[in-house]
Amino acid sequence: MxxxxxxxxxxxxxxxxxxxxxxxxxxxxxxxxxxxxxxxxxxxxxxxxxxxxxxDAVLAETMIEAAADKPLQAGDSPAGYADRTFDFHRNDPDLLRLLMWEALSRPVEAALSDSGRQQHYDRKIAAFTDAGLNDDEARYTLLVVLALTSYTAALPQIAALVLGHDYSDDELKSRIVDTVGRLTNL
Missing domain, CATH: 1.10.10.60 (Homeodomain-like)
Structure with a gap:
C-alpha cells in the first residue's frame, strides 16, 4: 500500500x-x-x-518504465529488440520527447554524469555481446537500432516526405527489423 x-x-x-x-x-x-x-x-x-x-526524476522514471516495457535479455537478437523498440516509441512517445528536450536543453556531459543511465545502456550492450557480437559491434548495433526505431517517431514529417504521406507503420517496422537482422546476421 x-x-x-x-x-x-x-x-x-x-x-x-x-x-x-x-x-x-x-x-x-x-x-x-x-x-x-x-x-x-x-x-x-x-x-x-x-x-x-x-x-531528472521524470526522465529516470520514464526510462525505467521503458526498460521494463521492452526488456533486452542476454542473447536477445538486435532484430527482436528493434521490433519491440519500434512498437514502444510508436505507442508511447513520451520517452523520446523527453530525450529530445534534454538534448536541446542540456549539454551531453549532464547525461554522461548519470551512472544509472550509463549502466542502463551497458546492460543492453552486454546483451548484444551475449548474442554473439563483439563489444564494438554491440555498441554500434545498439546505436543503429535506437536510431532506426526512433527516427520516424521523432521526425514523422521526414518519413512522410521520403515514404509518402500514406506509408504504413507496420511495413516500416517490418523493413527496419529485417534490415537490422541482415546487418547483424543474427
Whole structure:
C-alpha cells in the first residue's frame, strides 16, 4: 500500500511527465504541474528541489518504465529488440520527447554524469555481446537500432516526405527489423 507521500510523488511525476513531454524543460511550468496534480507547488520543491530535479526524476522514471516495457535479455537478437523498440516509441512517445528536450536543453556531459543511465545502456550492450557480437559491434548495433526505431517517431514529417504521406507503420517496422537482422546476421 502506497503512503500519502508516495501517492503525492506519483501524481507529481505523472503531471510533470505530460508537461515536460509537451513543453520541454525550458517551457514547462511548475505552476501547471502543481495544478494538474492537484498539489501545492511547494511540494514539488520539497520532493525534487527544483524544476531540473523534477525533470531528472521524470526522465529516470520514464526510462525505467521503458526498460521494463521492452526488456533486452542476454542473447536477445538486435532484430527482436528493434521490433519491440519500434512498437514502444510508436505507442508511447513520451520517452523520446523527453530525450529530445534534454538534448536541446542540456549539454551531453549532464547525461554522461548519470551512472544509472550509463549502466542502463551497458546492460543492453552486454546483451548484444551475449548474442554473439563483439563489444564494438554491440555498441554500434545498439546505436543503429535506437536510431532506426526512433527516427520516424521523432521526425514523422521526414518519413512522410521520403515514404509518402500514406506509408504504413507496420511495413516500416517490418523493413527496419529485417534490415537490422541482415546487418547483424543474427
Amino acid at each position: 502506497q503512503s500519502i507521500a508516495e501517492r503525492t510523488k506519483h501524481k507529481l511525476l505523472a503531471a510533470a511527465r505530460a508537461e515536460f513531454a509537451e513543453h520541454g524543460l525550458a517551457g514547462a511550468r511548475v505552476d501547471r504541474v502543481a495544478a494538474a496534480a492537484g498539489i501545492n507547488k511547494q511540494r514539488i520543491y520539497g520532493y525534487f528541489d527544483s524544476k531540473d530535479g523534477l525533470f
